[in-house]
Amino acid sequence: MTWALRFQRFTPLMSATIETVRFDMQAMVNPEISGVEYQQGTLAGYEIKEYLLEKWGRQCAYCKAKGIPLQVEHNIPRSRGGTKRVSNLTVACEACNQSKNNLTAAEFGHPNIQKQALRPLKDAAAVNATRYAIGAALKTLGLPISLWTGGRTKFNRTQQGYPKAHWIDAACVGESGNQVKLDLRMQVWQVKATGHGSRQMCRMDRFGFPRTSAKTARVVKGFRTGDIVRAVVHYGKMTGTYYGKVAVRASGSFNVSTTVGVVQGISHKHCSVLHRADGYSYLSKTGAPLGFEKPSIRAQEIS
Numbered sequence: 001m002t003w004a005l006r007f008q009r010f011t012p013l014m015s016a017t018i019e020t021v022r023f024d025m026q027a028m029v030n031p032e033i034s035g036v037e038y039q040q041g042t043l044a045g046y047e048i049k050e051y052l053l054e055k056w057g058r059q060c061a062y063c064k065a066k067g068i069p070l071q072v073e074h075n076i077p078r079s080r081g082g083t084k085r086v087s088n089l090t091v092a093c094e095a096c097n098q099s100k101n102n103l104t105a106a107e108f109g110h111p112n113i114q115k116q117a118l119r120p121l122k123d124a125a126a127v128n129a130t131r132y133a134i135g136a137a138l139k140t141l142g143l144p145i146s147l148w149t150g151g152r153t154k155f156n157r158t159q160q161g162y163p164k165a166h167w168i169d170a171a172c173v174g175e176s177g178n179q180v181k182l183d184l185r186m187q188v189w190q191v192k193a194t195g196h197g198s199r200q201m202c203r204m205d206r207f208g209f210p211r212t213s214a215k216t217a218r219v220v221k222g223f224r225t226g227d228i229v230r231a232v233v234h235y236g237k238m239t240g241t242y243y244g245k246v247a248v249r250a251s252g253s254f255n256v257s258t259t260v261g262v263v264q265g266i267s268h269k270h271c272s273v274l275h276r277a278d279g280y281s282y283l284s285k286t287g288a289p290l291g292f293e294k295p296s297i298r299a300q301e302i303s
Helices: 003-010 025-029 035-039 047-056 094-100 111-117 122-130 134-139 150-161 166-171 293-300
Strands: 016-019 071-074 090-091 145-148 189-193 228-233 240-247 252-259 259-268 271-275 280-284
Touching: 016 134, 016 150, 047 071, 047 090, 047 150, 071 094, 090 094, 090 111, 134 145, 150 166, 228 252, 228 259, 240 259
Parallel strands: 016 145
Antiparallel strands: 071 090, 189 280, 228 240, 228 271, 240 252, 252 259
């Protein structure tokens, strides 16, 4: 909703297409479920391979190869009593799948695979619980809303020969995503919600006792933690130009988190604000903060 309202300040939004991923939790836990028992389940359909691809980072669980076709693979082979439950499934490239043959993941030299596969389905449950919430919220703006599956998104993307990337998937959602013209060389910015800070007055230890002092002023010398700044130091051991998020200190000596690490002890006098903290971080696909890699491109995007 935050970004829909922001976009509306610059251009009228005509409609919204939303991908609603569905996971059948009962079928994941018990693939043999059927009849009345199944009808009492949470969902009628699921996309098990899409779930596994997301769970395993879209790479082979054994050799970590990316960008190649992956197959659903059983940690404990069916021939040795393995089940179809999602806790026994992973994804593997054809070479690893053939080499593993009827060995277990542990016998194949990857005992950690089974442990990772047994992780709870809480992420899938969260997606199920909220998959329609975005659409319901956007309807309050009076926009025509259409909901689509992740399978349709993947079909649109593969039919057009585009590689897997979140920004490409976003362009390929729904009926309008079956014919899109994308320049794969374009600069892509990653926007990540980071929150506005904790409401706690101080941090607690595991026993509930305070382990830090009470909060001090949020704004120091005109800066607040989370602001993106440019720090230009002309003398001393900190000489240089730094870009990144600032962490303020009451003394006026700040820390600046850059893409290569944290630079400590920079005076507020050397800092200038490039972007006020708004609960989001902005990075390019190469990891550079917004606008610090190619300022001309940022100016183009803003215009």
